[in-house]
Amino acid sequence: MSKRIAAKYKINRRLGVNLWGRPKSPLNRRDYGPGQHGQRRKGKTSDFGTQLMAKQKLKGYYGNIGEKQFRRYFAEANRRKGDTGQNLVGILESRLDAVVYRAKFVPTVFAARQFVNHGHVTVNGKKVNIPSYLVKEGDVIEVKEKSRQIPMVLEAVESVEREVPDYVNCDPKAMKATFVRVPELADIPYPVQMEPNLIIEFYSR
Known part of the structure; x- marks a missing residue:
């Protein structure tokens, strides 16, 4: 399979969500991050942290797209007419x-x-x-x-x-x-809530 196949569920555990909604996800049994520090108590997430998490969720969902390519998708979504967040998920679904x-x-x-x-x-x-x-x-x-x-x-x-x-x-x-x-955000059957508006805030800093 792809180079990430063995580690795909680590993405789930790192983000703390069952990203693809699969019943096999180990997050269903261990709802904490991977590694020896995975069970540490988490502090309050900053605005930056929340925006970053929203970006990582959307990137991870589509097979962990690289940052450079994802940034290009955002630039194209921003260039197009209409809502940038809707444009972004539309490009990804295409x-x-x-x-x-x-x-x-x-x-x-x-x-x-x-x-x-x-x-x-x-x-x-x-x-x-x-x-x-x-x-x-x-x-x-x-x-x-x-x-x-x-x-x-x-x-x-x-x-x-x-x-x-x-x-x-x-x-x-x-x-x-x-x-x-091309679908809108509400049409896409994401198993978890995606927040493209936070991704726009992340790249607009």
């Missing part, structure tokens, strides 16, 4: 790996990144192996025919753990999905 995850072709965002990277997906009939590729409204994302029997894919498609949101029109039998529209 990533090809995010759409593959939303369509339930794979079980996790980490698996989605690797799945795209390994060339198992096409966009409008053309192979795209860049997880950060931004899909447009009306684009058709499809699992390649030879990749449809991968056990991970079959399990994910049949899983009842998540629902496909209404901004992705999915045909699970054909393993094909259409990106209907």
